[in-house]
Amino acid sequence: MTELLLAAGVAGVAPWQLVGFCFLLFSLATVTVLAASGVAGIGVLFGLMAGFAPIVMLRGRATHRRSTHAAMWPDAVDNLTSAVRAGLSLPDALIQLGERGPDELRDPFVHFGHDYQSSGRFHQSLDLLKDRLADPTGDRVVEALRIARDVGGGDLGRMLQSLSSFLREDQRTRGEIESRQSWTVTGARLAVAAPWIVLLLMCFQGDAARRFASPTGLLILGGGALTCVVAYRLMLWIGRLPAERRILA
Structure with a gap:
């Protein structure tokens, strides 16, 4: 859950708070639907849906945030390449991304500037930057x-330029497939949601809902x-695209 919160860009929320919120939604939905239908099975099912809703929303937010960042990274890398070639030091090149970089990526680099200026520890500030970005x-x-900071990087500008070209090509291909x-x-989402909406x-029709109170109804x-x-998970698995993993996290 910690990784999910980081990937979704939600700051200041602990995993136990997320669990508590899910349980609260589960309880409220269960009691509300049970009062309306009079069938415990229906109440529990809708309670489970409500309880998992924050997790589903966070996953959707994380996916959207990852896609947004993927579209922004080529410009950010180009900006970083220009700064390095202009003679800026690596810390200064990263700090200036907080002012001139893409809007969606500025905040982590602003915090990097604060961390580096307060501690002067480049590697520690980089670790904090990685945690805030939560991005492969x-x-x-x-x-x-x-590595460039430790051993020197004469080809750093060329490497960043190649990375920018690769990211643009990957983003173009993924965009076509996703569209x-x-x-x-x-x-598929509409097909899954339709019977539960019904x-x-x-x-709200007591007689119709109470038919599901029998063992046969609960089994159905x-x-x-x-x-x-x-069916929904199978559809997502069949149509999934390969996603990068944070192997360096």
């Missing part, structure tokens, strides 16, 4: 700069929930 591309850039499969993903509406609910989860 950011890891590679940071580690390249760390083609987006309608399929949207249709069931929620049935909760459980089987339907399991089928939806398995």
Whole structure:
């Protein structure tokens, strides 16, 4: 959960607070739907949906943030390359990204400037920068700069330029694939959500909802929930794109 919170860019929230919030939503949804339907099974199912909603939202936010950063990194690397070739030191080149870099990436570099100016420890400030970025591309850039700082990097500008070209090509390819499969993903989500929306509406019709209170009704609910989860996860697995991992974290 700590990694998920970092990847989603949520600061100041501890994992136990996230768990507590999920449990609160589970309890509220369960009690509310149970009061409306009078069927414990329906209440628990919608409670579970509500309880997992923050996790799903954080994963979506992390995916969106990763995509946004991926689109911004080529410009950030170009900016960094220009600064290095202009003769700026590595710390100064990183600090100026907090002022001139892409908007979505400025905040971590602003904090890097504060960390470095207060401590003067370049490597420690880089570690904190990596934690705030929580990004595979950011890891590679940071580690390249760390090595350049330690052993000297005469070809650092050329390496950053090559990295920028690779990132642009990768982003272009991914964008084309994602645009083609987006309608399929949207249709699958709608297909999974539709029966549960109907069931929620049935909760306000007492006689219709109470039919699910029998063992057969509970079995149908459980089987339907399991089928939806398995089918949706299978669809995501089949249509997934390879994602970079933070191997240098």
